Structures are given as C-alpha cells and as structure tokens.
Amino acid sequence: xxxxxxxxxxxxxxxxxxxxxxxxxxxxxxxxxxxxxxxxxxxxxxxxxxxxxxxxxxxxxxxxxxxxxxxxxxxxxxxxxxxxxxxxxxxxxxxxxxxxxxxxxxxxxxxxxxxxxxxxxxxxxxxxxxxxxxxxxxxxxxxxxxxxxxxxxxxxxxxxxxxxxxxxxxxxxxxxxxxxxxxxxxxxxxxxxxxxxxxxxxxxxxxxxxxxxxxxxxxxxxxxxxxxxxxxxxxxxxxxxxxxxxxxxxxxxxxxxxxxxxxxxxxxxxxxxxxxxxxxxxxxxxxxx
Amino acid sequence: xxxxxxxxxxxxxxxxxxxxxxxxxxxxxxxxxxxxxxxxxxxxxxxxxxxxxxxxxxxxxxxxxxxxxxxxxxxxxxxxxxxxxxxxxxxxxxxxxxxxxxxxxxxxxxxxxxxxxxxxxxxxxxxxxxxxxxxxxxxxxxxxxxxxxxxxxxxxxxxxxxxxxxxxxxxxxxxxxxxxxxxxxxxxxxxxxxxxxxxxxxxxxxxxxxxxxxxxxxxxxxxxxxxxxxxxxxxxxxxxxxxxxxxxxxxxxxxxxxxxxxxxxx
Numbered sequence: 001x002x003x004x005x006x007x008x009x010x011x012x013x014x015x016x017x018x019x020x021x022x023x024x025x026x027x028x029x030x031x032x033x034x035x036x037x038x039x040x041x042x043x044x045x046x047x048x049x050x051x052x053x054x055x056x057x058x059x060x061x062x063x064x065x066x067x068x069x070x071x072x073x074x075x076x077x078x079x080x081x082x083x084x085x086x087x088x089x090x091x092x093x094x095x096x097x098x099x100x101x102x103x104x105x106x107x108x109x110x111x112x113x114x115x116x117x118x119x120x121x122x123x124x125x126x127x128x129x130x131x132x133x134x135x136x137x138x139x140x141x142x143x144x145x146x147x148x149x150x151x152x153x154x155x156x157x158x159x160x161x162x163x164x165x166x167x168x169x170x171x172x173x174x175x176x177x178x179x180x181x182x183x184x185x186x187x188x189x190x191x192x193x194x195x196x197x198x199x200x201x202x203x204x205x206x207x208x209x210x211x212x213x214x215x216x217x218x219x220x221x222x223x224x225x226x227x228x229x230x231x232x233x234x235x236x237x238x239x240x241x242x243x244x245x246x247x248x249x250x251x252x253x254x255x256x257x258x259x260x261x262x263x264x265x266x267x268x269x270x271x272x273x274x275x276x277x278x279x280x281x282x283x284x285x286x287x288x289x
Numbered sequence: 290x291x292x293x294x295x296x297x298x299x300x301x302x303x304x305x306x307x308x309x310x311x312x313x314x315x316x317x318x319x320x321x322x323x324x325x326x327x328x329x330x331x332x333x334x335x336x337x338x339x340x341x342x343x344x345x346x347x348x349x350x351x352x353x354x355x356x357x358x359x360x361x362x363x364x365x366x367x368x369x370x371x372x373x374x375x376x377x378x379x380x381x382x383x384x385x386x387x388x389x390x391x392x393x394x395x396x397x398x399x400x401x402x403x404x405x406x407x408x409x410x411x412x413x414x415x416x417x418x419x420x421x422x423x424x425x426x427x428x429x430x431x432x433x434x435x436x437x438x439x440x441x442x443x444x445x446x447x448x449x450x451x452x453x454x455x456x457x458x459x460x461x462x463x464x465x466x467x468x469x470x471x472x473x474x475x476x477x478x479x480x481x482x483x484x485x486x487x488x489x490x491x492x493x494x495x496x497x498x499x500x501x502x503x504x505x506x507x508x509x510x511x512x513x514x515x516x517x518x519x520x521x522x523x524x525x526x527x528x529x530x531x532x533x534x535x536x537x538x539x540x541x542x543x544x545x546x547x548x549x550x551x552x553x554x555x
Contacts, residue, residue: 058468081474089472096462097469099494109491113474144498158473 003070004166004198005032005055010064012050024050026222028064032200032215037192039209039230040202042219043244048202049092051219052168055200056087068166085114088164092171094155095148103129103146103154104139110162128160131194132187149180156184160191167191169201173208181205185212210234210248210269218245231267250274298457299420305533306348306418311427313534318415320541324548325404325411331396333552334403340544341411348418358413359406366405373398423526425450429519430528443519451507459500466495 010028015021025047032038042048053059054066057073057080066073073083088110091097100106107125116124129139132153138146143154156172172188173181185208192199200217203209209216209230216233218225220243226233234240237247237255246252247269254268254277264281268274301307306314324337345355379393416424429446436442470491471477477488 053468056472058471081476084472084474089469091465091469091472094469096499097466097473097491097495099491109470109475110473113476162474 003031004034006067008065013062038200038215039213040217046219047222057083087166088159090159090169095151098143107158124161128157132157166198206248234269235267304349310530310534311423317541336547370398421453
C-alpha cells in the first residue's frame with residue numbers, strides 16, 4: 001500500500017490580520033494509505049472541516065504542505081482543478097448545493113465539468129445513482145421534490161460520479177433517520193470497494209465510526225491527537241472521554257463489565273464482537289461450573 | 290474570499306466612537322457626506338479626509354481594515370474614472386482620433402476618486418462601530434416623527450435589522466455553496482463574460498432556495514412568539530444621548546464649515 005494523502009506541518013489561520021484571527025489547524029502531519037476507510041472524529045471546532053477542505057485545495061494553507069499521490073498540490077506545475085477531480089469532497093448538508101431541474105443533470109454537473117463525452121457522463125451518472133440506491137426513474141424527476149434523504153443521496157452521487165480516487169465526506173449522515181444512515185454508510189463503503197478508492201469521513205457517531213472504518217483520526221484543538229486502528233483508538237477510552245469525546249456505547253458497557261471483574265480480553269467496540277466475547281465467556285464458565 | 294468583505298460588518302470595541310449614541314452617529318455620517326460633496330476642489334476635500342483620519346484614530350479600528358474595505362470598490366472607482374476622463378469637455382490636453390483627454394477631466398476624476406474612497410472608508414465606520422441592533426433602533430428613533438403620517442417606521446426598521454442580521458449568514462452560505470460547486474469542478478475564475486455569468490447559476494439557485502426557506506422559517510418563528518409589530522413594544526437597550534454626543538456633532542459641524550470655507554476661499 002502506498003501513501004495517497006500526506007500533510008507536512010499544515011497550519012491554517014482564519015481571518016489573518018483581523019480581530020477575529022483564529023488558528024483552526026495547527027501543525028498537522030498525517031499520512032493516509034491507499035484504500036483506507038478513515039473516520040475523522042473530534043469536537044466541534046477541532047479543525048476537522050478545515051483540514052478536509054485543505055485536502056482538495058479549497059483552502060490554501062497558511063504554512064505547510066499537502067501531498068496528494070506524492071504531488072505537492074500548491075506546486076506551480078500542479079493544476080488545482082485536477083486535484084479537485086482526484087479528491088472528491090462532499091460537504092455537510094450537501095443537499096443545499098443542488099441546483100439543476102432534474103436529478104440526472106445535477107449528478108452530471110461534476111463529470112461534465114471534467115469534460116467527458118455524453119456517453120461517459122451518462123454511464124457515470126447511472127452508475128453512481130445505482131451505488132447510492134436511486135432508481136432510474138428518479139433521475140428524471142426534479143431534485144427539489146425529493147425527500148431530505150433522497151436529496152442527500154443525489155448530492156453524494158454528484159461527487160461519486162466524478163469517480164474521485166479519494167472521497168471525503170463531512171458528516172454524510174447528519175440529520176438522517178437510523179435506517180437512512182445505515183444505507184448511506186453502506187453505499188459509501190460500496191463505492192470504496194468498487195472503485196478501490198480511499199475514503200475519509202467525518203462523523204460524530206462513535207458507533208458508525210467503530211463499525212465502518214479501518215482507521216480513525218482523532219483531532220483536538222486543531223492538532224492530531226492520534227491516528228490509529230479503531231481498537232487502538234477506543235482502547236484509550238479514558239483519554240477520549242477526558243477530551244469530551246465518547247467511545248461507542250458497547251465499549252462503555254464492556255469496560256464496566258471488565259471493571260466489575262468479568263474477564264473479557266481485548267478492546268471491544270462493536271456489538272457483534274461483544275456478543276461473541278460474552279458468549280465465549282458464558283460457555284467457558286458453564287463448562288467450569 | 291467572500292469572507293474578506295468587511296462592509297457592513299461590526300467590530301465590537303470600547304472606543305469613544307463605539308460608545309457614541311447611534312442616532313448621533315447617523316447624523317454625523319450625514320454631515321460627513323455633506324462635507325465631501327460640498328467640496329469642488331482637491332483642497333476642499335482635505336477637511337473630509339482629516340475628519341475620516343480622526344475618526345479612525347478614535348475608533349481604534351486597524352488601518353489595514355480600512356484598506357481592505359476599499360478593495361472591493363476599486364473596480365467601481367476605476368470604471369467611473371475611465372468614463373469621466375474621456376467624456377468631460379474642457380481644455381484639451383491630449384487627443385488621439387475621437388479620444389480626447391482634458392485637463393478638467395483629469396482634475397474631476399482625481400476629485401471623484403478621492404471622494405468615493407473617503408466616502409466608503411468614512412461611512413464604513415458607522416457599521417464598524419455600531420452594532421446592527423442599535424443601528425436599527427437609531428433609525429427607528431430618527432424616523433419616529435413620520436409615524437404620525439402613518440408611515441410604518443417600526444416595520445421598516447425591523448426589515449432593516451433582519452436584512453443586516455442575515456448579511457453575514459448569506460455570505461457564509463454563498464461561500465459554502467461556492468466551495469461545494471468548486472469541489473464539483475465548477476470553474477468561476479476563467480472564461481468570458483457569458484461563461485462567468487453562466488457559472489453563477491449553480492451558486493445563485495441554491496442560495497435563493499435556502500434564503501427563501503430561511504425566510505419562511507424566520508416568519509414562522511416570529512409568529513410562534515406572537516410578534517405583531519411595534520405597538521407597545523419595549524426595549525432591552527434604550528438609547529440615551531449624553532454631552533459627548535452633542536460635542537461630537539459640534540466637531541463634525543466644524544469640519545463641515547472648514548470644508549465649505551476652504552472650498553470658497555482657496
């Protein structure tokens with residue numbers, strides 16, 4: 001596996017030179033490998049959204065460097081638009097960016113900007129609509145008459161249709177019902193598997209992060225607190241709690257059980273794994289008694 | 290970026306200018322405008338410039354901010370200057386075919402450039418140092434005599450305060466939509482005029498959609514709190530005039546006199 005995203009001492013200050021000056025990202029050094037499904041967690045205002053906007057060149061860092069596929073994206077020889085096609089970014093509440101009169105046209109906006117032929121645009125629109133679970137007949141409807149969850153899907157498909165190598169989503173499931181959340185997360189995972197893409201997603205739900213990601217980036221106060229696999233990150237439960245972040249509910253339950261003297265080994269952060277461990281524990285004790 | 294637009298923004302502070310009664314600040318702004326427009330020569334503009342400098346010094350607003358507020362109006366200044374320089378009659382200085390540049394044209398253009406720049410810099414101070422709420426309260430108070438003529442003063446000032454309140458929100462929203470469309474490869478920085486106008490569609494439509502839904506939500510929220518206009522409404526912050534407010538008016542009138550006199554005498 002090779003590194004696709006790398007930042008070097010990345011720092012960004014908002015409103016430089018005004019009374020509202022604020023450093024949102026401070027000295028961030030991360031390396032993200034190809035194919036990773038990385039969750040980004042952190043407090044409101046910890047710099048998550050600012051960080052991801054750097055990764056496709058929407059914000060120019062105050063200092064430091066960003067490398068995508070080994071290329072410094074602010075190098076003079078690099079066209080920033082090419083970086084934006086390589087790194088797809090889905091903003092928070094992306095349904096607010098919808099503007100065309102049919103779903104098809106709206107999803108086609110990105111690929112059209114990339115200059116593809118009609119046929120290629122059509123293929124991409126249909127494929128990405130399929131990934132996010134939009135029916136073919138929906139493509140001809142007006143996006144403004146769809147439900148909130150459907151609109152969200154249209155907006156996500158709009159970025160997926162550009163087939164970015166790296167897909168970044170800022171709270172893709174915020175404000176959706178549990179079933180909708182589940183579906184969209186599964187679709188994002190499907191995109192990654194189908195296209196061999198790298199995915200970064202910001203989330204406030206520890207449960208979602210625990211279940212769907214391969215790596216977790218924890219941000220605090222504009223800097224990186226840690227970047228590791230879910231078991232390692234959630235193994236630091238007390239530090240996360242001290243930071244004001246939660247650990248998955250099931251981890252909390254398991255930690256309580258451990259504290260009560262029940263021997264369960266390893267860091268448990270998904271319900272499935274917890275069930276397995278408890279079963280093992282019960283079986284062991286049954287045979288003993 | 291759009292966030293750099295500072296016109297209409299409020300910078301909280303504790304300076305003398307911040308503490309002046311908002312009503313007096315509006316009157317002083319009117320006097321200031323009179324100061325600039327009574328002048329017909331470069332020298333006549335000097336009192337106005339000095340007055341602006343004095344106010345900036347008193348307000349403790351950084352000088353850099355003033356330069357920044359002037360940046361967005363540079364195209365307007367340039368455009369009007371070009372028109373003026375070529376189309377004013379007078380003593381001809383230079384001629385090339387049907388294009389001619391006159392001495393009067395140049396003088397008038399210089400006066401106008403200074404006037405617009407000072408005007409923007411000076412009037413920006415009003416919003417820099419006055420919170421939107423006290424500003425609209427002041428407008429309502431100043432217009433209150435018109436209530437007798439059945440003029441909807443309260444409604445007008447309410448509309449104004451809502452409009453002011455939503456400027457930063459809409460700027461932020463525009464910024465967000467622009468970023469989102471840029472992330473989808475929208476190209477807003479190159480191409481001809483028609484291309485650029487077309488590139489605005491993906492920004493304007495979502496902006497209007499959200500502005501309308503925001504307005505609906507706000508109206509609903511106001512109705513839920515039984516808002517029904519100005520009748521019998523009390524205020525959290527009452528406006529009070531003090532000696533320093535009258536002094537400020539006197540000082541600005543002095544500057545106005547100076548402007549008129551220098552223009553007449555010099």
